Amino acid sequence: MSELRIDGVSRWYGNVVAVNNITMTIGPGVTGLLGPNGAGKSTLIHLMSGFLAPSTGSVTLDGAKIWHNPEVYRKIGLVPEREALYDAMSGWKFIEANAALHGLPEPREAARRALETVEMTEAASRPVGTYSKGMKQRIKMASALVHDPSVLLLDEPFNGMDPRQRLQLMDLIRKIGAEGRTVLFSSHILEEVEQVASHIEVVVSGRHAASGDFRKIRRLMTDRPHRYAIRSSDDRALAAALIADGSCSGVQLDPKNGLQVQTVHFGQFSRMVPRLAASAGIRLFEVAPADESLGSVFAYLIES
Structure with a gap:
């Protein structure tokens, strides 16, 4: 079981403050990162995944700093909001390549397990460029899971999915959280978050606005x-x-x-x-x- 800790973190770009003095702890299970567009959710996920260094404060996983720490990166799986896929490659080759980049001893077997987990084995031989938006989301999920990480970070994972695909992904996220892994996913839709997450963190304009279970957050909003x-x-x-x-x-x-x-x-x-x-x-x-x-x-x- 892994625990992400954000302690007094700020991140700015020139004169623009993206996140401002945020402190939160993300533990095992599913946590929803809720906030309007432009609130700083993607910046927080990039800080937690090691793509950004905090301007001030610290981001740690089980006490170890994440920035410039390859050993910690091996424990983290990331599903970014932006699509960074190779359209000419088949889904199978894309996931197998990710497994090889992680240095897994049997990349083909790891790819098979990841594709089965996201129910993409039937379409795995097709080029990624022929996939629908929902299928691309699932192939990104497979690439994040291929090395069996203890932490999974998902940035707006339900964008572009039809209702059936959304329900399938929700079930998968719940299952991964129930295994004791630490799962964080961002959304700007409260209804999405409360259907999946047992705990919610709210950010607004780069600041930490609220924290608790979805009933508490819903009560704050409706009262x-x-x-x-x-x-x-x-x-x-x-x-x-x-x-x-x-x-x-x-x-x-x-x-x-x-x-x-x-x-x-x-x-x-x-x-x-x-x-x-x-x-x-x-x-x-x-x-x-x-x-x-x-x-x-x-x-x-x-x-x-």
Whole structure:
């Protein structure tokens, strides 16, 4: 069992700070690295896989620094977001070449096991350039698993996959985590992460925003203040009723855009508004969230 440790790590490029003073520990099992696009997820994975040196702080695997340490690299498998494949090679030859580069004594046998693991043996004789996006993701997974690493790092592994391929890969990731290996995969979609990961780390704008199991993170996201835009047959009367009810933390009447309402208990609010409007003889034309972009959700986490 292996443990990745990121301790006070920052990484910058000139005046651009990609990650800022992040500390986290990734242990055995499946961990989801969650954050919006541009949050610093890929930079963190590159730091953990030894492709980048931290500007400050340290990145270690079982106490050994990762940067410029080939012995540690042998324990790590990486599935990058970018495709770095040789389209003219067959899937079989590509995986076998990776096995040989790792110095495995029987590269062909190692390639066979890896291809079987990702269910790519039937297509292994075809050139990689003929593969679909989902098949290329699986062949990248095979190349990461061919040397039987104790740590597996995956950068947005579900991108471009159809629903069936996504479910297959989710099952494989769960299986690898259940074997006691340390698995980290990044995503900007909470639903993907909570279906696979037992633990979630959230990064926003290069900073560590939250850490815990997916229930805790989901609770943080859903219990934040929510804003709604409401249009009705009588916005002024509805605003007065909402204020009198006391279930909203803020109500603003905009003659052009209707009501802007802020509430924390969004489930309770969504059930209460129709009843309140009906009792006052008011027709509701629209009740819509005004701040449900992923960016606004993550921004709330970083401010909490």
